[in-house]
Amino acid sequence: MDFSKYLKEYPDKDGKFGSYGGAYLPEELVPAMKEIEQAYLTICHSSQFINELRRIRKEFQGRPTPVYHCERLSRMIGNCQIYLKREDLNHSGAHKLNHCMGEGLLAKFMGKKRIIAETGAGQHGVALATAAAFFGLECTIYMGEVDIAKQAPNVARMRVLGANVVPVSRGLKTLKEAVDAAFEDYLANYKETIYCIGSVVGPHPFPMMVRDFQMVVGVEAREQFQEMMGFLPDVVTACVGGGSNSIGMFVPFLNDPVEIVGVEPLGRGKKMGDHAASMTYGSEGVMHGFNSIMLKDEKGEPAPVYSIASGLDYPSVGPEHAFLHDSGRVKYEVATDEEAVDAFFKLSRYEGIIPALESSHAVAYAMRRAKEMNTGSILVNLSGRGDKDLDYVIEKYGYGEKYKDFK
Numbered sequence: 160m161d162f163s164k165y166l167k168e169y170p171d172k173d174g175k176f177g178s179y180g181g182a183y184l185p186e187e188l189v190p191a192m193k194e195i196e197q198a199y200l201t202i203c204h205s206s207q208f209i210n211e212l213r214r215i216r217k218e219f220q221g222r223p224t225p226v227y228h229c230e231r232l233s234r235m236i237g238n239c240q241i242y243l244k245r246e247d248l249n250h251s252g253a254h255k256l257n258h259c260m261g262e263g264l265l266a267k268f269m270g271k272k273r274i275i276a277e278t279g280a281g282q283h284g285v286a287l288a289t290a291a292a293f294f295g296l297e298c299t300i301y302m303g304e305v306d307i308a309k310q311a312p313n314v315a316r317m318r319v320l321g322a323n324v325v326p327v328s329r330g331l332k333t334l335k336e337a338v339d340a341a342f343e344d345y346l347a348n349y350k351e352t353i354y355c356i357g358s359v360v361g362p363h364p365f366p367m368m369v370r371d372f373q374m375v376v377g378v379e380a381r382e383q384f385q386e387m388m389g390f391l392p393d394v395v396t397a398c399v400g401g402g403s404n405s406i407g408m409f410v411p412f413l414n415d416p417v418e419i420v421g422v423e424p425l426g427r428g429k430k431m432g433d434h435a436a437s438m439t440y441g442s443e444g445v446m447h448g449f450n451s452i453m454l455k456d457e458k459g460e461p462a463p464v465y466s467i468a469s470g471l472d473y474p475s476v477g478p479e480h481a482f483l484h485d486s487g488r489v490k491y492e493v494a495t496d497e498e499a500v501d502a503f504f505k506l507s508r509y510e511g512i513i514p515a516l517e518s519s520h521a522v523a524y525a526m527r528r529a530k531e532m533n534t535g536s537i538l539v540n541l542s543g544r545g546d547k548d549l550d551y552v553i554e555k556y557g558y559g560e561k562y563k564d565f566k
């Protein structure tokens with residue numbers, strides 16, 4: 160496949176990446192999505208929008224985030240050099256703000272007063288509440304009561320930022336019910352509201368818009384690496400939940416002689432319910448408004464999923480990933496909970512960087528791969544920082560005492 164005109168060709172006018180993607184929506188929402196698509200396609204070419212987004216990234220988010228050479232970690236493994244794109248240094252501590260600021264700016268340009276979303280672990284909620292505060296938009300975040308109890312620090316952050324966090328008490332009181340509640344709100348209020356999707360998933364145009372907003376990561380990293388080294392890395396990798404940090408990292412490298420690898424969470428193992436490796440173990444199907452590869456149970460419903468990293472436990476992947484997988488251009492590998500925790504402690508101890516457990520999956524793969532290659536270089540997207548995971552990790556694994564002897 161020829162990737163030189165990739166961005167012009169994908170998605171197509173129906174929002175499809177090959178057979179994946181599209182928009183599977185209730186009748187009432189078709190015009191609402193069309194309105195967002197039309198507005199985005201117009202606004203994203205306006206110099207006013209582009210300049211404003213550029214200013215926000217520089218002055219508010221602190222971009223560009225650096226590319227960093229992990230000398231000690233690399234030396235411990237052998238001769239292959241590991242580099243990190245430091246999205247943990249993006250304002251609010253992860254890559255998610257990249258698309259939330261884009262979505263917020265779009266809402267502003269469209270004259271919408273309100274942005275809403277659901278959140279599971281609270282990361283998307285915090286990023287969206289941050290964007291809402293910046294733009295002076297009303298913000299409502301739906302969250303299951305069970306998740307509210309588990310994620311108190313993120314709930315506090317959202318509320319301090321001025322968001323209205325609505326507890327959802329029906330059903331199992333977790334993410335699925337929160338999605339339903341947010342969807343009902345959107346159906347009733349789409350005239351003044353945008354439902355901001357938190358990854359490269361959902362109906363068209365969201366997988367395209369979120370990808371475009373996240374591409375700043377790969378564009379910067381490619382240029383920074385080239386400038387540091389005079390050549391490109393041999394391997395580029397990132398963790399894959401819904402797929403936003405990875406797609407943003409990958410797309411700018413598609414037309415380069417660079418191996419690209421997405422890393423999915425294998426959790427506790429291969430059994431259904433023990434992992435969230437949708438691409439590795441899933442099959443084609445429609446859910447949440449789009450067609451992609453997904454994990455299904457016997458009834459064809461979204462399967463139960465699990466990962467130690469709550470940002471990765473999604474039973475599908477963005478349609479563009481499914482397409483890139485089938486094309487053979489991007490490979491998908493897995494890392495277990497144990498491997499991710501090992502990477503979490505090693506990066507903390509040997510480099511002074513505490514990674515998010517999500518990002519730790521990509522670091523774990525890079526470490527495994529570096530050992531095999533024993534030459535060349537690997538660029539990892541470090542999607543977020545691990546402060547949010549500390550309490551949980553310490554409770555289950557202690558302070559990483561077994562890593563203390565490395566010099």
Ligand SMILES: *Cc1c(COP(=O)(O)O)cnc(C)c1O
Nearest residue numbers: 358400401402403404470517543
């Ligand atoms: C949410 C999250 C992810 C997973 O989402 P993607 O859309 O797959 O990028 C990864 N890393 C961090 C730090 C997150 O917060």
